[in-house]
Amino acid sequence: MKKDYPVQRSEQEWKEKLSEEQYRVLRQQGTEAPHSGRYNLHFDQGEYKCAACGNKLFEDDQKFESNCGWPSFDDAIEGSIEYVQDKSFGMIRTEILCANCGSHLGHVFDDGPTDTGQRYCVNSASIDFEPKNNKS
Numbered sequence: 001m002k003k004d005y006p007v008q009r010s011e012q013e014w015k016e017k018l019s020e021e022q023y024r025v026l027r028q029q030g031t032e033a034p035h036s037g038r039y040n041l042h043f044d045q046g047e048y049k050c051a052a053c054g055n056k057l058f059e060d061d062q063k064f065e066s067n068c069g070w071p072s073f074d075d076a077i078e079g080s081i082e083y084v085q086d087k088s089f090g091m092i093r094t095e096i097l098c099a100n101c102g103s104h105l106g107h108v109f110d111d112g113p114t115d116t117g118q119r120y121c122v123n124s125a126s127i128d129f130e131p132k133n134n135k136s
Helices: 011-017 020-027
Strands: 046-050 056-059 081-086 093-098 104-109 119-122 127-131
Touching: 011 020, 020 104, 056 119, 081 104
Parallel strands: none
Antiparallel strands: 046 056, 046 127, 081 093, 093 104, 104 119
């Protein structure tokens, strides 16, 4: 049974709103190739939002260089992420979803180098960035 999220769209509406790659990652739980995403080595000041619905997910001070090939954060904005056990590919991982629309963002691991011990491994295709100087 699918959960009801505050933002609801049909799969056709998602396909019309998102690029093909965004749809594959956000709505079909895809993963972009390592070191290919535009936000992997991006460290400007601002906030990262869900590319599907605009929900604020991460602040710039939560981002760090993990050398894993995907944007990495050590924490998320409180209440912005839903955590789901993922048993795909013969592994047990924690999938992270946007709490506002249910879109797939990536996974969180307990191997982060900061005080939180967390590494939110996020697909660039699943996020948009809003620079600090453009925030309202």
